[in-house]
Amino acid sequence: MQQNVVEIVKFKLALGATESDIMGVNPAFTEWVEQQPGLLYRSLTKDSQTGEYLDIIYWQSMEHAKAVSAQFPKTEVCQRLTQYIDSESVTISHSNVLSQTPCSG
16 A cells, blocks of 8 residues: 655745745645646745744655656756745755645645
């Protein structure tokens, strides 16, 4: 049985970038992510105290998560998104989901 995977990308904005910049690209990025095989759910959050963002994506399997990660730097919309991200701040983790409830909202 395949185990679902959660991908968590933590980042800060690049110097001079604004939340409006990120949110301006977000609809196109969301559309791209929704076309990727294995997508279950995605959310983008911001910590109001630190200003750090978390892009949280649930995948059907580790294979799906890794395949999309490999395509990310080659994709135009992803390149547009990364211009607003401080590359030094980025951390990416992939973890097996041990327990979850359905997303209903």
